[in-house]
Amino acid sequence: MYPIKNTVAFVTGANRGIGRAFVEELLRRDAGRIYAAARSPERLEEVVALDRSRIFPVRLDVTDRASVEAAAARAGDVGLLINNAGTLAFGSFLASAPEMAARDMETNYMGTLYVIRAFAPTLIARGEGAIVNVLSILALANMPGIGGYGASKAAAFSLTQAVRAELSGQNVRVHGVFPGPVDTDMIRALELPKTSPADIARATLDGVEAGVTDILPDAMSKQAYATWLEDPRTLEAQFGAM
Ligand SMILES: NC(=O)c1ccc[n+]([C@@H]2O[C@H](COP(=O)([O-])OP(=O)(O)OC[C@H]3O[C@@H](n4cnc5c(N)ncnc54)[C@H](OP(=O)(O)O)[C@@H]3O)[C@@H](O)[C@H]2O)c1
Numbered sequence: 001m002y003p004i005k006n007t008v009a010f011v012t013g014a015n016r017g018i019g020r021a022f023v024e025e026l027l028r029r030d031a032g033r034i035y036a037a038a039r040s041p042e043r044l045e046e047v048v049a050l051d052r053s054r055i056f057p058v059r060l061d062v063t064d065r066a067s068v069e070a071a072a073a074r075a076g077d078v079g080l081l082i083n084n085a086g087t088l089a090f091g092s093f094l095a096s097a098p099e100m101a102a103r104d105m106e107t108n109y110m111g112t113l114y115v116i117r118a119f120a121p122t123l124i125a126r127g128e129g130a131i132v133n134v135l136s137i138l139a140l141a142n143m144p145g146i147g148g149y150g151a152s153k154a155a156a157f158s159l160t161q162a163v164r165a166e167l168s169g170q171n172v173r174v175h176g177v178f179p180g181p182v183d184t185d186m187i188r189a190l191e192l193p194k195t196s197p198a199d200i201a202r203a204t205l206d207g208v209e210a211g212v213t214d215i216l217p218d219a220m221s222k223q224a225y226a227t228w229l230e231d232p233r234t235l236e237a238q239f240g241a242m
Helices: 015-030 041-048 067-076 100-126 147-166 195-209 219-229 234-239
Strands: 008-011 033-038 056-059 078-081 129-134 172-177
Touching: 008 015, 015 033, 015 195, 033 041, 033 067, 041 056, 056 067, 067 100, 078 100, 078 172, 100 129, 100 147, 100 172, 129 147, 129 195, 147 172, 172 195
Parallel strands: 008 033, 008 078, 033 056, 078 129, 129 172
Antiparallel strands: none
């Protein structure tokens, strides 16, 4: 259970998509201060304008460790860390350049690790806190065509579990979020039913406030997670056929 009201939150990839929706939902829930982080702070102008007294722009590239350290030093009062920044490279494992898979791994897995490492001392020193890792339902079973992305999210899921155990005695909760398709730039090219970023942000913060460990923020993720719990091979076969 982690109350959002009056908390100090830090959101990566806050300039668009789900990250921006997190900022909006945090405002609605009366967060005290929100650090909105983006690779290009000039692209945060619209987000900061939502409430200049509570939203503070921060420059952050999660793959650049100096940038991560500088952001953590700037935001030394954070209680709720939302690791949302991510990339998705379309392409087959066999037919695409392996650099595509490496980029998703560096952003979605290593980037999340760099940020957690930089902020953990602050969360531990406060004596309470929460980390939210935005994963994907593809962390549970992979899909051809975006295999590198699925692998990076599976790695980030595994990271989430280990960090949760490491922080278990420190009153810092670690949540994994497993969205299905969401209506953002990331999968703009795909024609399929999608959940709105606002609904994902709302369901995720409901989960944080209720102390839910694995957060399933939409109907598709709930269904896929239930299938996976019952028989992981069934979900693998379903996703493998897509
Ligand atoms: N959309 C979906 O269907 C879906 C489903 C499940 C999970 N997710 C996850 O949800 C999260 C947000 O995705 P989205 O759908 O909102 O995608 P999006 O609209 O493409 O936004 C991605 C965000 O991540 C930022 N980002 C990318 N690389 C970064 C880096 N190296 N350092 C800092 N920020 C970086 C982007 O910044 P720039 O503007 O500078 O590029 C942007 O703000 C991701 O982790 C994604 O994997 C999305």
